[in-house]
Amino acid sequence: MVDAVISDVRAIDSSRPKTGMRQFLRRKSSIAFLMALPLILLIAVLVLYPAFYAMYLATLNKSMQHFEPVKNFTWLFKRETFWMVVRQSCVFALTAVFFKALIGFIVAHFVHNIPAKGQRKWRGMLLIPWVIPPAMSTLAWLWLFDPSYSAFNWIFAHLGLPTIPWTGDAYWARFSVILINVWYGAPFFLIMYLAALKSVPEQLYEAAAIDGASWWQRIWYVTLPMMRNIIAITVLFSTIVTFANFDIVQVLTAGGPIDKTHVFATWAFRLGIQGGDIPAGASVSLFMFPILAFCAIFILRDIHRRGNEAS
Amino acid sequence: MTSASVSIDRGAPTRPRYGSMSRDRRWALRWSYFFLVLFAVFFLTPPLYMLITSLKTSAEISAATNPWWVYHPTLSNYIELLTSNMYLTFFRNSAIVSVFVVCITMLISVPAAFALARMRFWGSAVLATGVFLTYLVPDSLLFIPLFKMFAVFNEWTGIQLINKWWVLLVVYPTLTVPFATWIMIGYFASIPKELDEAALMDGANYRQILLKIFIPVALPGLIAATIFAFTVSWAQFLYPLAFTTSPDQLVLPVGIITTLIKGDVYNWGQIMTGALLGAAPPLIIYAFLMDYYIAGLTAGATKG
Numbered sequence: 001m002v003d004a005v006i007s008d009v010r011a012i013d014s015s016r017p018k019t020g021m022r023q024f025l026r027r028k029s030s031i032a033f034l035m036a037l038p039l040i041l042l043i044a045v046l047v048l049y050p051a052f053y054a055m056y057l058a059t060l061n062k063s064m065q066h067f068e069p070v071k072n073f074t075w076l077f078k079r080e081t082f083w084m085v086v087r088q089s090c091v092f093a094l095t096a097v098f099f100k101a102l103i104g105f106i107v108a109h110f111v112h113n114i115p116a117k118g119q120r121k122w123r124g125m126l127l128i129p130w131v132i133p134p135a136m137s138t139l140a141w142l143w144l145f146d147p148s149y150s151a152f153n154w155i156f157a158h159l160g161l162p163t164i165p166w167t168g169d170a171y172w173a174r175f176s177v178i179l180i181n182v183w184y185g186a187p188f189f190l191i192m193y194l195a196a197l198k199s200v201p202e203q204l205y206e207a208a209a210i211d212g213a214s215w216w217q218r219i220w221y222v223t224l225p226m227m228r229n230i231i232a233i234t235v236l237f238s239t240i241v242t243f244a245n246f247d248i249v250q251v252l253t254a255g256g257p258i259d260k261t262h263v264f265a266t267w268a269f270r271l272g273i274q275g276g277d278i279p280a281g282a283s284v285s286l287f288m289f290p291i292l293a294f295c296a297i298f299i300l301r302d303i304h305r306r307g308n309e310a311s
Numbered sequence: 312m313t314s315a316s317v318s319i320d321r322g323a324p325t326r327p328r329y330g331s332m333s334r335d336r337r338w339a340l341r342w343s344y345f346f347l348v349l350f351a352v353f354f355l356t357p358p359l360y361m362l363i364t365s366l367k368t369s370a371e372i373s374a375a376t377n378p379w380w381v382y383h384p385t386l387s388n389y390i391e392l393l394t395s396n397m398y399l400t401f402f403r404n405s406a407i408v409s410v411f412v413v414c415i416t417m418l419i420s421v422p423a424a425f426a427l428a429r430m431r432f433w434g435s436a437v438l439a440t441g442v443f444l445t446y447l448v449p450d451s452l453l454f455i456p457l458f459k460m461f462a463v464f465n466e467w468t469g470i471q472l473i474n475k476w477w478v479l480l481v482v483y484p485t486l487t488v489p490f491a492t493w494i495m496i497g498y499f500a501s502i503p504k505e506l507d508e509a510a511l512m513d514g515a516n517y518r519q520i521l522l523k524i525f526i527p528v529a530l531p532g533l534i535a536a537t538i539f540a541f542t543v544s545w546a547q548f549l550y551p552l553a554f555t556t557s558p559d560q561l562v563l564p565v566g567i568i569t570t571l572i573k574g575d576v577y578n579w580g581q582i583m584t585g586a587l588l589g590a591a592p593p594l595i596i597y598a599f600l601m602d603y604y605i606a607g608l609t610a611g612a613t614k615g
Binding site: 028029030031032033035036038039040042043046047049050051053054057103106107109110111113114122123124125126127128129131132133134135136137139140141143144146149151154155183186187188191192195237240241243244245246247250251264265268269272273278281282285286288289292295296299300 | 339340343344346347350351353354355356357358360361364372373377378379418419420422423425426427429430431432433435438440441442443444445447448449450451452453454455456457458459460481482484485488489492517542545546548549552553564565567568577579582583586587589590593594597598601604605608609
């Protein structure tokens with residue numbers, strides 16, 4: 001009864017001629033647009049505009065008064081540090097992502113193997129590195145790696161092993177930042193792969209066992225194909241995040257020793273904010289863009305494919 | 312016959328029946344536990360070492376004793392930090408920024424996700440993809456142009472943004488809103504259409520549908536998005552490091568690193584205490600709301 005009354009009122013309401021603005025506000029698509037408007041503004045003003053502004057900034061000279069389109073880039077290309085940063089960023093990101101994915105995959109299997117009632121506890125414990133803010137946990141690593149009081153070196157010395165200059169030597173420092181990144185990121189992969197493992201139908205393993213497949217064949221022919229999508233998306237996603245990593249390198253080494261561990265983000269920070277040369281910093285950070293775009297294209301393709309499968 | 316018995320053995324690896332469990336299955340279980348303990352040691356050493364160091368005095372830290380053991384436990388580091396005005400200022404700044412950012416994020420992303428999941432409009436499909444792409448744009452690409460933008464903004468309007476904690480309220484939503492929207496789109500899209508159609512038939516308007524149906528039904532997603540927004544804004548390091556410098560405007564991660572580390576003098580007991588206390592709020596939230604936390608984490612990939 002009440003419904004009928006309301007729909008009557010609505011019918012009368014809609015038959016009345018309305019002014020343009022009121023009509024606009026009544027349309028469903030306009031309401032939707034207004035609800036999404038803050039989001040659109042946020043993306044346009046604080047993400048899209050700065051991204052293009054960075055490209056513009058990269059074409060200015062240091063005092064930002066003259067337009068010199070290529071000077072920053074030729075200056076960068078001539079510097080040895082720049083090529084070192086490029087190499088270090090690639091080595092850092094690729095090695096870290098590979099080991100994060102590998103450790104995540106292996107540990108996910110171990111967690112999946114144990115009885116279900118214990119899994120929650122282990123999962124909860126193993127995700128802790130991901131929960132601690134990386135700037136804070138890197139401080140703990142910095143202290144573990146301390147040149148004179150390193151707790152790791154204390155163990156090594158007691159076992160009669162040589163001590164390690166964790167952050168003093170260029171190669172060990174590069175190893176250290178990768179180690180921390182793996183420590184921080186592997187739990188994320190663990191959670192993702194554990195969720196994916198649980199969604200693989202048990203019958204497939206039964207069928208493989210009946211066909212006499214070894215554990216290796218089961219992983220290669222059942223687990224990996226079933227998890228292909230999730231592996232691809234986590235690896236691509238993590239590649240972006242790791243390439244853009246700032247916290248760990250900045251806190252642990254701040255780029256040192258002698259700029260040997262700088263990645264794009266920390267070197268851009270050094271040049272642009274600490275050194276006051278905003279155009280140079282902007283041009284360095286722009287070099288992250290191709291990698292990001294490359295990964296983004298693959299992620300988008302995956303989303304579209306899945307969207308098509310769903311519909 | 313043999314293969315049939317094998318399939319029974321391997322049939323339920325997650326629920327081992329001890330009577331019929333084969334020998335190698337039991338060994339696999341033992342090896343799993345062995346390696347899990349090994350990895351747990353690797354994953355938990357840094358936080359535990361933080362705790363160990365935080366309970367020591369400076370004298371014990373610089374003594375040549377076993378660094379992995381506390382001989383004279385003391386809470387002096389905690390007392391000193393929790394009564395230091397500077398540290399409490401960092402903590403308060405962090406808390407205020409995070410709470411405000413969570414509110415802003417929710418106010419922007421929930422209506423937007425509702426509009427994108429249910430009410431099609433011109434360009435809505437492009438926008439949904441754009442939201443996800445925005446999530447992939449990292450902070451380290453944007454901090455330099457944003458820094459310059461705020462300086463120019465100051466020249467034009469006279470409003471000082473750099474070196475004020477509220478500048479973080481402007482920039483943090485760029486990190487939290489896209490992913491929160493993305494999670495909420497996934498949760499809203501999974502609500503059956505019949506539910507809001509029934510409400511529409513009963514004469515509900517869109518505001519009522521959102522507040523009385525979608526938000527209650529998608530509450531787990533809302534909690535996951537809230538946790539995500541809080542942890543991201545609590546942990547963010549690059550933006551506050553680039554945009555704030557005076558000690559009274561700093562948030563926790565930057566505050567600990569710039570003020571507790573003075574030149575070459577490292578007071579490690581206090582640094583570890585500060586870092587541990589700084590890591591406490593996300594850890595506490597995680598301890599109590601682990602399932603929502605993990606749901607939010609996996610939603611990004613599985614709902615996509």
